[in-house]
Amino acid sequence: MSAPDSAILTDGDLKGTNLDGLKARPLRARRLTTVYVYEAPVRLWHWMTAASIVVLAVTGYLIGSPPPSLSGEASSHFQMGWIRYLHFAAAWIFAVGFGGRVAWAFMGNVYARELFFIPFWKLEYWKELLDEVLVYAFVKKHAKTVVGHNALARTALFFCFTLTGLFMIVTGFALYSDGTGIDSWEGRVFGWVMPWLGGNLSTHFLHHWGMWVIILFVMIHVYTVSREDIMSRQSLISAMTNGYRTFRDDRPD
Amino acid sequence: MAVLETFYDVMRRQGITRRSFVKYCSLTAAALGLGPEFVPQIAHAMETKPRTPVLWLHGLECTCCSESFIRAAHPLVKDVILSMISLDYDDTLMASAGHQAEAILDEVMEKYHGNYILAVEGNPPLNEDGMYCIIGGKPFVEQLKRVASGAKAIISWGSCASYGCVQAARPNPTQATPVHKVILDKPIIKVPGCPPIAEVMTGVITYMQTFDRLPELDRQGRPKMFYSQRIHDKCYRRPHFDAGQYVEAFDDEGARKGYCLYKVGCKGPTTYNACSTVRWNDGVSFPIQSGHGCIGCSEDGFWDKGSWYARLQDVSGFGIEASADKVGLVAAGAVGAGLAAHAAISALSRVRYKGDDAQ
Ligand code: HEM
Ligand code: HEM
Ligand code: SF4
Ligand code: SF4
Numbered sequence: 276m277s278a279p280d281s282a283i284l285t286d287g288d289l290k291g292t293n294l295d296g297l298k299a300r301p302l303r304a305r306r307l308t309t310v311y312v313y314e315a316p317v318r319l320w321h322w323m324t325a326a327s328i329v330v331l332a333v334t335g336y337l338i339g340s341p342p343p344s345l346s347g348e349a350s351s352h353f354q355m356g357w358i359r360y361l362h363f364a365a366a367w368i369f370a371v372g373f374g375g376r377v378a379w380a381f382m383g384n385v386y387a388r389e390l391f392f393i394p395f396w397k398l399e400y401w402k403e404l405l406d407e408v409l410v411y412a413f414v415k416k417h418a419k420t421v422v423g424h425n426a427l428a429r430t431a432l433f434f435c436f437t438l439t440g441l442f443m444i445v446t447g448f449a450l451y452s453d454g455t456g457i458d459s460w461e462g463r464v465f466g467w468v469m470p471w472l473g474g475n476l477s478t479h480f481l482h483h484w485g486m487w488v489i490i491l492f493v494m495i496h497v498y499t500v501s502r503e504d505i506m507s508r509q510s511l512i513s514a515m516t517n518g519y520r521t522f523r524d525d526r527p528d
Numbered sequence: 529m530a531v532l533e534t535f536y537d538v539m540r541r542q543g544i545t546r547r548s549f550v551k552y553c554s555l556t557a558a559a560l561g562l563g564p565e566f567v568p569q570i571a572h573a574m575e576t577k578p579r580t581p582v583l584w585l586h587g588l589e590c591t592c593c594s595e596s597f598i599r600a601a602h603p604l605v606k607d608v609i610l611s612m613i614s615l616d617y618d619d620t621l622m623a624s625a626g627h628q629a630e631a632i633l634d635e636v637m638e639k640y641h642g643n644y645i646l647a648v649e650g651n652p653p654l655n656e657d658g659m660y661c662i663i664g665g666k667p668f669v670e671q672l673k674r675v676a677s678g679a680k681a682i683i684s685w686g687s688c689a690s691y692g693c694v695q696a697a698r699p700n701p702t703q704a705t706p707v708h709k710v711i712l713d714k715p716i717i718k719v720p721g722c723p724p725i726a727e728v729m730t731g732v733i734t735y736m737q738t739f740d741r742l743p744e745l746d747r748q749g750r751p752k753m754f755y756s757q758r759i760h761d762k763c764y765r766r767p768h769f770d771a772g773q774y775v776e777a778f779d780d781e782g783a784r785k786g787y788c789l790y791k792v793g794c795k796g797p798t799t800y801n802a803c804s805t806v807r808w809n810d811g812v813s814f815p816i817q818s819g820h821g822c823i824g825c826s827e828d829g830f831w832d833k834g835s836w837y838a839r840l841q842d843v844s845g846f847g848i849e850a851s852a853d854k855v856g857l858v859a860a861g862a863v864g865a866g867l868a869a870h871a872a873i874s875a876l877s878r879v880r881y882k883g884d885d886a887q
Pocket of ligand 1: 317321324325326328329386387389390423424425428432436493496497500501511512513514515
C-alpha cells in the first residue's frame with residue numbers, strides 16, 4: 276500500500292470524470308482503498324437474521340411473560356397462538372439461515388469463515404485482541420486496519436452469536452418436540468437435549484437466558500459497529516450493506 | 529421344577545368367573561389402546577402362559593404409590609391385579625409378616641429365578657452404608673440388589689424410584705438414589721408421578737403380564753403409552769392458553785371463569801403424564817380441573833426446580849432472588865448506560881483529536 280500523501284488525487288485522476296480539466300490539488304480529494312469483503316449471501320443472511328432475532332426476542336419474551344388476559348370468549352382470540360406461531364416461523368428462518376451460513380463458510384470467500392472459529396493458537400490474534408481492548412479503553416488511538424472482523428469483534432461474534440445462536444437452535448427444537456411428540460424428527464434428533472440439560476423446565480430456563488445473552492450482544496454490536504464506522508480507520512456499515520469496506524488511510528501498521 | 533400356574537388358573541382360584549375374566553380381557557385391551565381383535569389374543573395368553581410373579585419392595589417412601597394402586601378405578605381390574613401379585617411379596621399388602629414374609633421372598637426368588645418382575649416403590653438411601661432405611665434388620669439397598677439380581681425386569685414405581693423425589697431433594701442428606709443408578713444391569717421401566725395414576729400403574733403391569741414383554745419405552749425409560757404427551761397437550765383449559773386468557777391471581781375473575789393457569793406457575797407445559805386424559809379417582813378430576821396448576825410431580829427433580837407458583841426458576845446470588853427477566857433488564861440497563869458513557873468519552877476524545885481526514 277502506498278504512503279498517505281500519494282493518495283491525494285492528481286489532475287490525471289480526474290480524466291474521464293465530470294471534473295475533467297479542473298485542477299485536482301484544491302479539491303483535496305484522496306483516493307481510498309476499498310475491498311469487497313462480505314459477499315451478497317452473507318449480507319442478505321445478516322439482515323434476515325437480524326430481523327428474525329428481533330421477532331424471536333419479542334415473541335420469546337411474551338411466551339415467558341404473556342400480556343394481560345383478554346376478556347370474552349376463548350374462541351374469539353388466538354393471541355398466544357399467534358405469538359408462538361411467529362416465534363416458530365422466525366425460528367425456522369433463523370435456523371435455516373444459520374445452516375445456509377454454515378454452508379457458505381465453505382463456498383464463500385475467506386471472510387465467510389471467520390464467524391465459526393477463533394484462531395486460538397495464533398499469537399497475532401491475541402495481540403490484535405489486546406490492541407482492540409486498549410482502543411476501547413481509550414489507551415490507544417487506533418488499532419490495525421482489518422479487512423474482515425477485528426479480533427475483538429470476532430471473539431464476541433463467536434461466543435455471543437455463533438455459539439449462543441447454535442444453543443438457541445438446539446434447545447429451541449428440543450422444546451419444539453414437546454409439541455410435535457417424541458417420535459417426530461425433532462424428538463428423534465434433539466431428544467437428548469432436555470435430559471442432558473436437567474429436564475424440560477431447565478431447558479426453558481436456559482433458552483430464556485440465551486435470549487438475554489443475545490440481547491446484550493446486539494446492543495453492544497450495534498453500538499460498536501456504529502462507533503467503528505465513525506471513528507476507526509475503516510468503514511463498517513457499508514461492508515454489510517453493499518459489501519465494500521473502505522480504508523480511510525493506507526498507513527502500513 | 530413344580531408345574532407353573534397360568535394367570536387363568538390363579539384367577540379362577542381367586543374366585544373370578546370366566547365371564548369376569550373375558551370382561552377383564554376386553555377392559556385391558558381398551559386400557560392399552562388396543563382394538564377388540566386383541567381380546568382373544570389376550571385371553572389366550574392368559575390361559576396358556578405361566579404366571580409371572582411380581583415382587584414388590586418398599587424403600588424410602590410415603591407409600592402413596594400403593595395407596596394409589598389399590599384405588600384402581602375398575603374393581604375388576606383391581607381384583608385381578610391384586611390376585612396376581614399379592615400372592616407373592618409386598619410387605620404392606622400381604623397377610624404374612626416378619627420372618628414368614630422374608631421366607632416367601634426367598635422362595636419366589638429361587639423358584640422363579642430370572643422370571644419374576646421386581647416392582648420397587650421408594651428408593652434406597654446410600655449414605656452411612658444405607659442405614660437410613662432398614663428392612664428386616666438389613667439396609668434396603670442390600671435387599672434391592674439381592675432381589676434385582678434374579679429379576680427379569682424392574683418397575684420403578686413413582687417419582688421416588690424413578691428420580692429420587694422429595695427425599696432426594698437438595699441437600700439430600702441420606703443420599704436417596706433412584707433405582708436405575710443402583711441397579712445397572714436390568715431393564716427398568718419408570719412409572720413416575722407422586723403418586724402415579726392408578727390406571728397407569730395397573731395398565732403397565734397388565735401389559736407386562738399379558739404380553740410377556742416390556743411396553744415400548746421413551747428415551748427416559750417411561751412407557752410411551754402413558755407418558756408420551758404433556759399435561760398441556762390435552763388440558764381442557766388449553767383453548768384459554770392459546771387465546772391469551774390467564775388466571776393472574778387465584779381469586780380473580782379469570783380463576784372463576786376457569787382460565788389457563790400458566791401465569792400462576794402451571795407446569796403442565798413441561799410435564800409428561802396422563803392426568804389430563806385419564807384423570808384421578810375414577811376419572812373424577814385432576815389438579816388443574818380443581819383450579820390449581822400442575823406442579824410437575826412426574827418430572828425429574830421437581831422439588832428443586834423453583835416455586836410451584838412461578839413458571840421459571842429464580843436465580844439467586846449475593847443473597848438476592850430474581851427472575852431471569854429482572855436480571856436481564858438490569859444487565860441491559862447497565863450495558864446501555866455503559867455504552868452511552870463510552871460514546872460520550874469517544875466523542876470528547878474525537879473533538880480534541882484532529883483526525884487524519886483533516887490533513
Ligand atoms: C439482531 C440483530 C443483529 C445480529 C444478530 C447481528 C449479527 C451479526 C453477525 C453474526 C455478524 C457477522 C457476520 C459474518 O461474519 O458473517 C455481523 C456483522 C455486522 N453487523 Fe450485525 N447483527 C445485528 C444487527 C445489526 C445492525 C442493526 C447493524 C447496523 C447498524 C449491524 C451491522 C453489522 C456490521 C456493519 C457488521 C460487519 C462487522 C465487521 O465488519 O466486523 N448489525 N452482525
Ligand atoms: C435467538 C433466538 C431465540 C430467542 C431469543 C428465543 C427466545 C425464547 C424465549 C425467551 C422463550 C420463552 C422461554 C420461557 O420463558 O419458557 C422461548 C420459547 C420457545 N422457543 Fe425460542 N428463542 C430463540 C430461538 C428459537 C429457535 C431456533 C427455536 C426452534 C424451534 C425456538 C423454539 C422455542 C420454543 C418451542 C419455545 C417454547 C414455547 C412454549 O413453551 O410454548 N426458539 N424462546
Ligand atoms: S392450565 Fe396448565 S396445562 Fe392447562 S393449558 Fe394452562 S398451562 Fe397448559
Ligand atoms: S397434574 Fe401434574 S402435579 Fe398433578 S398429579 Fe398430574 S403430573 Fe402430578
